[in-house]
Amino acid sequence: MSDKRKKAAKASKIAKDKMACNKPQKTPGHPTKSHVVKACEGGEEKIIRFGQQGVKGAGKNPTTAKDKARKKSYYARHNAQDPNPDKMSARYWSHKTKW
Numbered sequence: 835m836s837d838k839r840k841k842a843a844k845a846s847k848i849a850k851d852k853m854a855c856n857k858p859q860k861t862p863g864h865p866t867k868s869h870v871v872k873a874c875e876g877g878e879e880k881i882i883r884f885g886q887q888g889v890k891g892a893g894k895n896p897t898t899a900k901d902k903a904r905k906k907s908y909y910a911r912h913n914a915q916d917p918n919p920d921k922m923s924a925r926y927w928s929h930k931t932k933w
Contacts, residue, residue: 850881856921858931869931875921884924884931891932908933 848870853859855874861867861883868885885891892905912925919926 848881850879853881855879858927869927871927873922873927878922880922882922882924882927884928889932891928893933905933 850872853872855872858869858871861870864870864883864887866887867883868887868889870881870883873880873882892901892908896902896905909929912928919929
């Protein structure tokens with residue numbers, strides 16, 4: 835088994851019942867996704883992985899012109915269909931956590 839597959843197998847084992855609802859956490863060992871959250875709404879639970887590993891978002895209050903442009907570009911790419919994503923989507927959590 836390759837190293838990448840071992841990491842993926844190890845990172846995918848998350849105990850859904852032990853996670854807190856609506857509390858994102860970092861996944862540094864995951865090969866592609868930077869965060870995971872157990873989204874809970876209306877009695878429904880869903881594990882959502884989101885965010886590109888190794889990429890920093892611009893944050894809630896970007897100060898430099900470069901960060902402001904990155905945030906604007908990100909929202910232009912990801913808000914084409916619906917500017918208000920629901921809590922059970924990866925886009926909602928990505929917006930909230932990284933951008």
